Amino acid sequence: MSSDKKYDFIIAGTGCAGLSLAMQLKRSSVKFSKVLLIDKDLKNKNDRTWCFWTKEKNNWFDEIIFKRWDKFSFKSNSFEKEITLNPYSYLMVKGIDFYAFCLNELRADSRFEILTDEIKEINTKDTVAVLKTKDQTYSCDYLFNSAFRVLNKKPKHINYVQHFKGWLIETETDSFNAECPVFMDFSVEQYNDCRFIYVIPYSKTRALIEYTGFSKENLKDELYDGELKNYIENKLNLTGYKIIETEKGDIPMVESDFINPFGDRVVNIGTAGGSSKPSTGYTFYFIQKNTKHIVNQLENGSQKLVSPKRKKRFLLYDKILLEVLDKKEISAKNVFTALFRKNKIKHLLAFLNEESSITEDLMIMNSVSKKHFIKASIKKLIN
């Protein structure tokens, strides 16, 4: 094994969080001379599509926003509404555009070195962080980790996943409202579970249709395929469509904490750093906020970097919703329908982005079944 190579920072994992941090570091006033980015994957495939809502008008990734909508619709059997999102926009970024944009910019900056290799180990040794691959050891002042996710599971914790499979389909004639994605369509069979469909229109003839569930485990592949086919052919009444791409994945929705056993020179980011919201799985927006927070700490010359902490009340709300979903005494479809039917969208979106005031939180809570939510709250507070 060759001797240590020393960097200011190492970014372990160049997915959403690693690249977001690197791009914000590049644009910051932080003084550094060498950053190593390392991933086992080349990041040259369109392996995911990110959708999220924001009020921000200026984002560092504005150039690669593929779609920006000012409304979306919510559907269930009893309620259907097209909702104007002002002051929010619903945005879509394609994985491949994001990776290519970031990697091109970072490659053009001699301070960043990008390496494709498998990381075997990360840890802290005295006052430096150390990363080992099969043949090489690298060290740095701070290492940002999104490659290793360590979940501290406890028996009482409710740990779910948002699991999904999507087909990007193309039709010969105009079939989709390109101006209005379907955020959640709960009018599908629920199977005593939480199941819904996203319809993300790329154009009038192209859309990503995603069958999604919130539950303890993913479904078998053929179940997603059957539900997608059923929805496209019997709800959207489309025939003769072509499947252009598929997207499959899951996102942790967990009550357990992602922990850092790697020592104080390692800072976890992305899902590994707790950026996936436990009650929804939405992550992209929180990654942007959290990586910005880390860059701000560096700009302010902080001696000890820390992963941003979530406000305790939002942690509690997420635990309560997971408890309600898990108990199944009230259907998830009814909970989400009440949230969208009874609240102003700007309050609900602020609440889900953890930016609402306590008064807004109380209004949101008042809109769902008190009996079930109070019971779940008492249980979580006692635990």
Ligand SMILES: Cc1cc2nc3c(=O)[nH]c(=O)nc-3n(C[C@H](O)[C@H](O)[C@H](O)COP(=O)(O)OP(=O)(O)OC[C@H]3O[C@@H](n4cnc5c(N)ncnc54)[C@H](O)[C@@H]3O)c2cc1C
């Ligand atoms: C298909 C899909 C769609 C999603 N859609 C949305 C969405 O619409 N909105 C939203 O908010 N969130 C979404 N998410 C959730 C979340 O935004 C993404 O998972 C996001 O990519 C998480 O970023 P991350 O950096 O934490 O992890 P990743 O992007 O997965 O990056 C981790 C990186 O670490 C690398 N790595 C792992 N182990 C090693 C190793 N041993 N050595 C070297 N490299 C390693 C991996 O190759 C990977 O590149 C989606 C997730 C998936 C899977």
